[in-house]
Amino acid sequence: MDQAQSRALEALQPFIHLTTSSTASSPRFVANIIANATSNPNTYVFAELLETPAVQALRSSETPEEFRGYLKLLEIFAWGTWQEYQETAGLPALNNEQALKLRLLSLLTLSSTLRPLTYQGLMQALSITSAAELESLVTTAIYSSLIVARLSPATNPPTVNVTAVAPLRDVRAQTVSAMISILSEWEDRCGDIINGIEAEIAKIKDQTVKNAIMDRQRTAALEKAIADWDGESNENTTGAAGLRGKNVKHGVRQAKAGFRPGSSSAAGGTSNKREYSADDLEDEDDGYFENGSDGGLDVYGSRMDIDEGLGGSSSTGRATGPAAARQTKRLLGVGRKT
Structure with a gap:
């Protein structure tokens, strides 16, 4: 699309040079330049030609009436439409090339403003009587790189789908301030x-x-708190470790002696209670052992509190010590080993 604008500007340059030459003082000569510029198949922009002094001189009251209309005609080719040409009186007649050019330029404007772009709307705006003539015009615009479009004659209503329009229309001077x-x-x-x-x-x-x-700040406070906590915990750990060590050793001695937590001391002549289990029976076996072949009682896992003193008998006449253990085995019905 930009290439089409460049080509249009290049095509207009010869006509601009003619209007700025010394021989362009005659209104007839300027009118011929306008007619040739609008008939050229490659010219689509005309603002620079309109700004030349020779063309603007056609507004003078001294210009013959037959040439004044060429200035208005050039303005319509620059930013007008076919309908505007039809509605304006006193304009020169168009040849075939000019009529095709003005319809193509009007198609550019309608493609940007008319929605939807139907066959009927375009034919009415461009004064075209048949759909075939409209399709030929649209095809010419497509191959001239003026628009990017697709014909849809089978739709209801038939439409022309335009997706891109070349920037080849000039802007009216009256709209510049608003823009x-x-x-x-x-x-x-x-x-x-x-x-x-x-x-x-x-x-x-x-x-x-x-x-x-x-x-x-939070990181520094956290690091300081961790450092302070480590120092205090080390001191506490050192003091508590000795106490725990003593407690552990005391517990080991009690376990070896067979004392239960909360039992009374053997000193002073009082009896100590010891918790026996099947493991104790195995460790202190003296010839009698668990279930014999005679089907005695199963004492695995059983526990009994046995009074045992320091001597062989207590003050009540009971047997104490190892003798008491053997007596307990006999009472439980534990048979001898065979």
Whole structure:
């Protein structure tokens, strides 16, 4: 599309040079330049030609009436449409090349403004009587790189689907101020958005710095707390370790002696209670052993409290010590080993 605009500008340059030459003082000569420029198959933009002094001189009241219409005709080719030409009186008649050119330029404008782009709407806007003629015009515009479009004659209604339009229409001078106002307003909105984004970025950066400072402070406080806790725990561990060691040794001696926690001391003549199990019977076996062949009682896992003193008998006449253990085995019905 940009190449089409470049080609159109290049095609217009010879006509611009003719209007700036010294021989372009005659209104007839300028009118012929306009007719040739609008008939050329490669010219689609005409703003630069309109701005030349020779063309603008056609507005003078001294210009013959038959040539004044060429200035208006050039303006229609620059930014007007076929309908505008039809509705304006006093304009020169168009040859076939000019009629095709103006219809093609009008198709560019209609493709940007008319939705949907139906066959019926285009035929009415371009004064075309048959669908075949319209399709030929659209095909010419496509191959001239003026539009990117697809014909859909089978749809209801038949339409022309345009997806791209070449920037080959000039802008009316009256609309420039309005466009500048719109662009200025858009620029102000963009500036406000950019300022808001920059303010948010500054706020995020400031918050990031504050968060980093807080993280360093929390890390330092945590490291200090861990260091203080390690020192105190080492002292406590040293003091408690000796106490635990003593308790463990005392417990081992009690286990070897067969004392239960909470039992009374053997000193002073009082009896000590010892908890016996099957393992004790195995360790102190004196010839009598668990279940014999005679089917005695099973004492594995059983426990009994046996009074045992320091001597062979207590004050009550009971047997104590190893004798008491053997007597207990006999009472339980434990047979001898065979």
